[in-house]
Amino acid sequence: MGGKNTRIRVVSSREEISKLNPNERLVHLAFRPSNKDIFSLVENCPRIEVIQLPRSYMATVSKSIEMFLEMQRIQLLEGEVWGHRKDINDYYSIPTSVIEDIKEMKTEGKATEEIQHAVAKENRLNPVMVAYIMAKETIA
Structure with a gap:
């Protein structure tokens, strides 16, 4: 993807x-x-x-x-x-801003679970959906 x-x-x-x-x-x-x-x-x-x-x-x-x-x-x-x-x-x-938020938090060294919950809450997404996005998108 x-x-x-x-x-x-x-x-x-x-x-x-x-x-x-x-x-x-x-x-x-x-x-x-x-x-x-x-x-x-x-x-x-x-x-x-x-x-x-x-x-x-x-x-x-x-x-x-x-x-x-x-x-x-x-x-x-x-x-x-x-x-x-x-x-x-x-x-x-899924808004590009969600992908950008994930990338930024990863760069900051935040834990996967922390990223999932923060992005989910901010964007009204299910944390499991955020995990799916993280796994499917090429997020360095």
Whole structure:
């Protein structure tokens, strides 16, 4: 991913799942998904690594789906795409400022966990999402 900003594919309805690019790795579901929706998503996007859901939908995810995703090595994260307008763009790009903050803190010698929590709090991101960004971006 290095060079390009990390982008989250925002999916606002189950009808969109079948139309997704099969190479999607990071998907935010802006609707309450059923088990069938999650299975369809994984089937249509075999390279998926992260599924993000708003907090209100996380509680409705079944244990069997959590176990299925764990076995597929797919992270299920709680999170929002603040201020994203789906009518303008299908993707939410992680702001460049987030990457710059991470680089700056790394240069200062801060611990990975400290960076994750500081960046997450400041940018309203899940710390696990920050960890994902740190792992995927080429951050020296």
